[in-house]
Amino acid sequence: MTDSNARPPSRRSAEDAKSVPDFYQAENYRAEESVGYMMRRILAAVSQQVELQMLCEPGSPTYPQWIPLHKLQMGTATTVAELARECLLDTGAMTRLLDRLEAKGLCRRVRSLADRRVVNIELTDEGRTAAEQVPHLLCRVQNEHLAGFSREEWEQFKSYLHRILDNAQALQARGEKNDASSS
Template sequence: MDDSIGYLLARSRTMLMKSSDDLLSEFGITHTQGAILLMLSTGKYSTAADLSRETYTDGASMKRMIDRLSARGLILREPCPQDRRLVKLGLTADGAELAKKIPLVFCAVLNQHFAGFSAEEIGFLKSLLRRVIANNSQHQPIKIR
């Protein structure tokens, strides 16, 4: 198992998230909550469904995270004027200020975990991960032989 690509990817992700959690605890948020704030700050995502799709998180879990961030005064919920069934999400002033700090935390974590890697090695790893993502985006059914 220690040599499994799945194990190595999952273990690496867990370690990165744990390190982010440790640093973000100063702000009272988790890595996942920080990622939500950062995603909302880009303007590319505006609903819980958008966030759920992008993070592969079920709707109930996403709702709980949004509830926590809203209760902390970091996220606003506003009914969509064009479709009252939709609730648009946005950042409060405090949420926007916190979102500005999150990239620094994420970069510090990555710098620590990738210490000793050359720029070429990091570029190669990124290209491999992009290929994994591209393979998934083709939505081919997985067949077990």
């Protein structure tokens, strides 16, 4: 008879398991003390403050709208598909978001001359002006949330976050590799 609660064997090697810390223990686990929970709360607080700041400026983009404006301004995306990928949205949601930005006169869609299937997204003059304000607002809000940190603490904190992100990306890559090999 098999145990229905048995977990599948881990795909980690013994060497990987040795390098994984045991900071969290199920016996005394408290979600509000988890790194993920705290990061999510911080992200929500920063997002809410950015949204409030944007609402104070009439005609400014909404919180979800500033991200594609900023990505377009930085040149990290030029098509709907690239923008959706960069903003972590599906193409349908990105199309609806672009509809709203276009209605506000902040961007326009321009069909590629090289490949008519491709639609490029361009900022209008008003869109460029709005996008130029985004970094100022984001810096102000983030600096307010970092009150009390020294520059050294801020640099160290960022290095810790980069390490967590590197670990997350390695886990994701390993999971994608394992999914591909099991197909």
